[in-house]
Amino acid sequence: MRDFWQARPWRRLIVVHYRLQDGTRITLWSVSQKMFLSAAGGGGSAVTADQSKAQDWETFRLWKMDSSGHMFKIRANKNQFISINDGEQLVATATSHSQAGEFQFIINKKNREKIRIRAPNGKFLQATSYTSRIYSNIKVEQSGSVTANSEASGSWSDKDPSVFKIQVTGQMQGDTQLCSFYGAEQAVSMLQDHWSTFIVEDDFSFISSNGLNAVRIPVAWWITNEANTPSCHPPSYPRYQAV
Template sequence: MGSLPYFSVLLVLFLCSSYFFVDGQNLPFKAVNLGNWLVTEGWMKPSLFDGIINKDLLDGTQVQLKSTKLRKFLVAENGGGDNVLANRDSASGWETFRLWRVNDSSFNFRVFGKQFIGLDASKKLVATSNSPTNRETFHIIRNRGDPFKIRIQASNGLFLQAQSETVLSADYQGSTNWEDSDPSVFRMESVKTMLRGEYQITNGYGPDKAPRVLQDHWNTYIAEEDFRFMSENGLTAVRIPVGWWIAHDPNPPKPFVGGSLAALDNAFTWAQNHGMKVIVDLHAVQGSQNGNDHSGTRDGYTEWGDSYITDTVAVIDFLAERYGNKPSLGGIELMNEPKLGPNLDSLKKYYQKAYDAVRKHSEMAHVIMSKPLDHGSKEFLSFVGSFNGVVIDVHYYNVFGNQFKNMNVQQNIDYIYNQRASDL
């Protein structure tokens, strides 16, 4: 039997119409979310990352660098697009860099304004490139006794040094005794819990190891015996998060690896064998819709928008075509937990096109639209109400906030009935 993951209750608000009473589906579904199966969420099974070298330096890890000689933090002037200096007594956004992992020990540093740190013609550090090349790639050498004490080797083979508060250059040669007085020694501190999603695990293990690690995980984390167990205990559906790369299986773009599509095929078979339904949920979209681990993001920035609509609709079209005629299909969720700020119009445009893509292949499947995390429910309700056979996915977290810390199970349930019910 596969190890059942942490289950979260799937709470959805059905927009009632006759559609739901004639489609033969036993509503409402009593469903659970099979998180961390086909889209990695490292907090659910941290041991998946144990075999990664320098696993504390995964893609998206936010670090600050301090010259041990000058006792000053490095900063991208103006947040990017300018020189990199070493003149800050304290660190905040402009002094924080997001790692892009090239291999076990080589990285790019992305600054606040999304440019990358690199070398100019005079070997000085600047943050002016919008995409990393060899000039923006640095090798990190850690002190064995103190892994937060590092030297940084540039693409020219020389080491970075803080000559002064205004001169950071890649022209230091030779070894070091790791004394604080050495201008080529820096202290690197991680300032935010690292991301542990699909990008981090696949890029962390690399193309040789990642396929085996992920395939072993898919084969053992959820098995048909789990579907039998759920069915026998009164559950009628499962919600399965997937990533956009599944539409490119078996050869998705790097660093993602193929194989999750076969696992999803198995889930549909197992669901049919045990009288259950499958809700396929596009959890991770290109560009990331919320910057969280489960969105497949590389570094935590939310960059999904109009330019990604066509590609994202194509993923929904792929899923709807593949599973639209499966009797175990319960629904397709178009995007999980969008948090897009002012881009609500882009989301609505996408939902309309993605809805049409599902309906092209299935009149019976429920189309699930997740309420934006950063917009009010009523604002979204008027838009969704114009569709047929649509569900609103509403996420309430009884975990964040002091009022939940000392609640027992029954108190959490009572809170939902007494405080959440009026919103629903």
């Protein structure tokens, strides 16, 4: 029996090959500060590197921008998009994807957990310590500032403030991921083509001539794993035509 992914390996390469797919949830850990990046309150303010444990505020979601590279828009826990402000500080304040920055993930080929992130201004993100004044004559060094002002030395040392460790904490699956990545128009067209060719009359002739009396047909992933149909998945999408 023909399978959608086996029959179209190039689509599998685009959607599945990259670990960092559309909708992937990640955490980012500064190797120099030994802290997780966090959007305070889940979004709406600055992104800092000052949390020792990763929970909701330290989890970000990727919006993949293309199929060939590692270009992403990034969302905080409460759906604000990440961008950089006039002071080159990383913030989670954009309420529209049109206001979001596009970030490129540069992955270390020898250790794929380590990445650098190139910001929209062409510079790299870095997490550095800053000095805060507690009393008039006492200064305390604290970790936390994340800015897009590093030229990056090329070193992947754990002392390099532009190096982060990335951990994938969740991903969309199956048809949900397909719809999210390609969008409604293209996903429906692809699925329509798939359903039109997945099982055809010749397949039943083969079954009959070989003494088979049953078939097993896989169903969409979301049917067995999610309560709600993806919004762009047929037949929810109005352009869908039954075959």
